[in-house]
Amino acid sequence: MAALLEVRNLCKSFGGVAATDGVDLDVLTGELHAIIGPNGAGKTTLITQLSGAQKPDSGRIRFKGHGITRMPAYTRAKAGITRSFQITSLVLDMSVLDNVALAVQAHDGHSFRFLKPARKIAHIRDTARDWLQQVGLGDRVDAPTSELSHGEHRLMEIAIALASGAELMLLDEPMAGLGPDESARMVTFLKGIKGTKTILLIEHDMDAVFALADRISVLVYGKIIATGTPDEIRANADVRHAYLGEE
């Protein structure tokens, strides 16, 4: 299988502390690839460099065979990479549907269109509504985003990532702060979309990771110490030592 995303020797440090220290990573088309690692291992820093919010100090990133290392965030998004945020990042003063519609609109040609009311463009609104239906927020479409619960916000993040039409979804702890029931719902949902999208998942919830992932990479102090199937990772001595042993 071809690698959709190739990361080679990626480095990024903050004031002398290496947050990403020579990361090599291949995310294959269609797989659900999870990244696990203890707190402070540099998982979110890695995601921000992949999404383009931060620039790496050195190393390169290729997406679909093209170098994107220096590409600004919005161009990467257009090229087909989207991310969800660990700390919910939504437009709170807009409605739920507006938020998702903006994601649909983003890959529906440019938005320098000044005349037609955006809320009356049927195909955008319908598509957005479908995505919300899929994540189980079908009855909340017209609510102001600020009125939704934390769990619903997490689902919105997923709906937006899906609606943006990206081939590669970078999901930064989608289960963060969810209760057991909500987490289970999220796992079921991610299982459902697995295979239709390439997903790079960062997650602390080990049950979820081992239930979902095709492959897992373990990030410790900015380095990938192992990559493999869930069974391989479970059996890996280094991982047991560096990570699972501490639990």
Added chain:
Amino acid sequence: MDYGLLFIQTLNGLQLGLLLFLVASGLTLVFGILDFVNLAHGSLYMLGAFICASLTYLTGNFLIAVVLALPATGALGYLLERFLVRSLYTRDHLDHVLATFGLILVLDTLTHLIWGPAGIAIPLPDWLDGQVEVLSGVVVPTFRLLIIAVGLATAAGLFWLVNYTRLGMLIRAGASNRTMVAALGIDIQTLFALVFALGAMLAGLAGMLVAPITEASIGMGNNIIITAFVVIIVGGIGSMKGAFVGALLIGLIDTLGRSFIDDLFKLFVESNTAETAGPAVSGMLIYILMAAILAVRPQGLFPPKVR
């Protein structure tokens, strides 16, 4: 080129730069530490001048008046913080701007009510009123040298205060971590009020120093405040070093630009055009400089590390 004139204009530029630094340092302290945008900072500059004017006539001596006017301006700043500014910390910058915009109207009008509409000249003691020959054939007003000396001394004092004192440490800590300072049991409200008062004193001092040259007049603060903004934008908002470098840069470029840009233009275009374009361009020079610096460094020359 007339080197005597160049020397004098450089001194003038330095003087303007140091006055700007006094205003800008207070602005940058208040923004850096209190995260508060104070448009009315120029009004404190004006009030310093007026208070000093009254005290000069009361005491008969300009220097005594300055010594008395400084704590008076500081107290005024303290009261402003206590009764208005404090309730705005939780608001956004837009609210700061609007409220202090209203405050300018209030303070300007109060000044008008108290001191009348006309400007007030401040007489200098004889020994300050003369001129000194600093180089052969180059005479400079004594008072301008005093302004430069006071400006440099204040700058040195501020660097010492911010970098080597307990208050300075608190100030720097407060800038980077408000909750932490509060958690250490330090009365952050008093700290903030003191910082605001210090800023007021610095602006007031600048007003007192400039008033013997220009008179204390209503609205005098409203011009310098924008230039002070340009200074801290260029220097990096919240940075003391940036305020100093920015102030000298702006002071020198503005002064030298106004006196020499005509000549400079005449090298390239005919003199008529130069005389028309010269003043227009020299007035815009510092803004062009600001734009150029921002194009390269959107956070200014010395962006603060935190925030």
Added chain:
Amino acid sequence: MIGFGKSSWVTLAIMAILLVLPMVFYWNGNTFYLSLATRLTILAIAAVSLNLVLGYGGLISFGHAAYIGFGAYAVGIPTYHVFYGGAEGIATTNGLFQFGVAVGISALFALITGAISLRTKGVYFIMITMAFAQMAYYMFLSIEEYGGDDGLVIEVRSKLPLVDLDNPMELFVLSYVSLVVAMLMVRTIIHSRFGMVLQGAKGNNERMVTLGYNSYLYRLVAFTISGAMCGFAGALMGNFSSFISPEMMAWSRSGELMFMVILGGTATTLGPVLGSAVFIVVEEFMSSYTVYWHLPFGLMLIGIVLFVRGGLMGLLVGKGR
């Protein structure tokens, strides 16, 4: 906002009053109120244009008075050359040319200064827009030919087809129609796809960038449109006052414009108009009583910031920022 809610009815009612009341006064021989209403209407156009960036874009521009100045000088300078010679290329009283230049120059200034200012954010943006406006102020201040700080008298008003601007009623109607058009334009823009992106970037810029929007460009376009609209208001203002001076561009003027928007209620269609109306009427009322009117006025401004959230529209229809 869509359909006919409470705020739409309030908007229609107040716009109707703004149209009819000055006319009634005028036909009863009281010309003063028509003049007041004209000034108010012109400033309302400027406030509406500012609201596009300030209210819907979250971009706190503290330099919009500059565009009023550009617009007014775009009327004054060509007219000056008709009377005093020089600059044959632009010497004209043709209103279409003058208004065109007003809009064009303002758009250009907004484009250039916006391109630099929008690279920054927060308080930097406030101060930079302020400084650029001050730059324009000093520029006109130092051009002796056009009067410097003494200002410039506009000898004759713009010659336009259909309307005669020397007739106060026609000038008012033109201003009023322009205001309505400006309101509809902003309303159309903010409901469009472009407007959704602009508002999205106000609410959460990081999210918009992650979705693939180059929000810088969208903001720059909005800023340019806003500047152009404000320049149009400036051309009307030049015709209304028949006199221009750099003072029209001073930063306190920009502050007043901002206040009109906040006072009325940001990100509402009527807010800026309501804000301008109340601002101008209160200013007129207070200043006729005492020369010290800035004192109560300033206190009022502070009080509004402290206690009136969401502006007058918030009070009227219970919807604010």
